[in-house]
């Protein structure tokens with residue numbers, strides 16, 4: 001396929017220079033490009049996949065839970081208007097514990113109107129299909145004069161050099177590019193991270209996430225359900241109604257990895273029956289709508305997020321279990337922190353790839369990411385089993401949290417991404 005630049009024409013020749021070069025134009029990398037370009041920074045984003053393929057229904061069946069803080073960032077960057085029509089507000093969250101074929105435990109955690117009392121018009125978050133997020137990002141990127149989104153394109157060589165010299169990149173089209181800062185936003189298998197010799201703490205869960213859209217008879221009323229089963233959490237998250245007016249939710253069903261191929265091979269009726277056995281009939285009859293996907297689940301964390309003239313963001317730096325729907329949210333918080341750090345350095349006349357500037361970014365993000373990583377791992381271990389004492393402890397724990405409004409609100413503030421030293425974009429402010 002011919003190399004092209006979605007926005008503007010790539011500059012040719014050996015002298016081409018940019019301030020920031022981002023390798024990876026997924027949801028995290030492209031948002032960073034838009035954030036920096038919006039502040040007047042000259043940015044190049046390289047993405048090996050064609051945008052048309054990555055927004056096709058057959059490419060990614062996932063939807064993402066977008067926390068309130070993330071929504072503010074997307075709005076501040078002018079990305080949100082392009083996806084708002086595809087975003088379903090989360091008004092209630094119901095967490096329950098159960099077994100296959102039996103009703104959910106009566107002891108459950110409920111987040112609803114009380115937790116929204118201070119801002120009753122504001123939902124706790126939104127559910128948006130990933131392809132709608134990508135479509136909005138591509139449209140916004142095309143409006144940014146200082147952003148060059150080069151697709152399909154990738155690095156073939158990178159010399160990060162030493163001292164004050166810029167990094168020297170070679171692209172697959174043969175073009176050479178100099179940059180003050182290179183950002184790896186290449187997802188979990190980041191080649192730039194590996195080339196920098198940054199080690200990972202990583203382990204596989206014996207689970208996969210089965211993902212698809214589920215059509216159901218009754219409306220969901222904006223309720224997100226998380227039902228803990230012995231194999232792991234079974235979540236049905238409210239989506240906008242389909243084009244035919246039918247009610248839809250997004251399924252994220254964590255199951256033992258060995259069982260997943262058999263579940264995926266079921267016909268729609270049998271798969272729908274398995275959903276019903278696990279979820280019950282509160283939304284009426286359930287049936288899968290469209291294709292099903294599965295994702296092997298793992299945890300990984302880079303030992304550091306920076307190296308000489310290099311910063312890692314998003315899944316290139318950390319990958320977590322989807323139990324709390326926070327992976328993308330964490331990546332976009334990295335974006336907010338790195339963009340703010342770079343823009344402030346620039347205002348002070350500093351080199352954005354300088355060690356002190358990058359150290360500030362790392363210090364800002366590592367703690368938040370580590371806390372969430374430990375929390376999601378602990379929750380998965382606590383809930384993904386059927387041991388009687390643990391079942392009792394977690395049911396009593398859920399019920400106790402449910403009866404303690406301050407603790408409950410604190411958990412919710414965390415889930416909404418509104419706790420800690422918040423970057424300006426997460427507060428909804430311009431850089």
Ligand SMILES: Cc1cc2nc3c(=O)[nH]c(=O)nc-3n(C[C@H](O)[C@H](O)[C@H](O)COP(=O)(O)OP(=O)(O)OC[C@H]3O[C@@H](n4cnc5c(N)ncnc54)[C@H](O)[C@@H]3O)c2cc1C
Nearest residue numbers: 024026027028064065186187209314315325326327328329
């Ligand atoms: C089942 C499941 C459900 C999830 N649900 C949620 C949720 O509800 N909420 C949430 O916040 N998160 C969720 N997540 C996590 C979320 O999907 C990820 O955290 C997010 O996609 C990470 O985005 P990213 O841009 O960092 O990485 P990726 O999405 O992996 O994107 C990386 C990009 O880099 C490109 N690339 C790859 N190699 C190269 C290369 N060599 N050079 C240049 N570019 C390259 C790729 O083509 C891609 O575009 C879920 C994850 C799973 C598995």
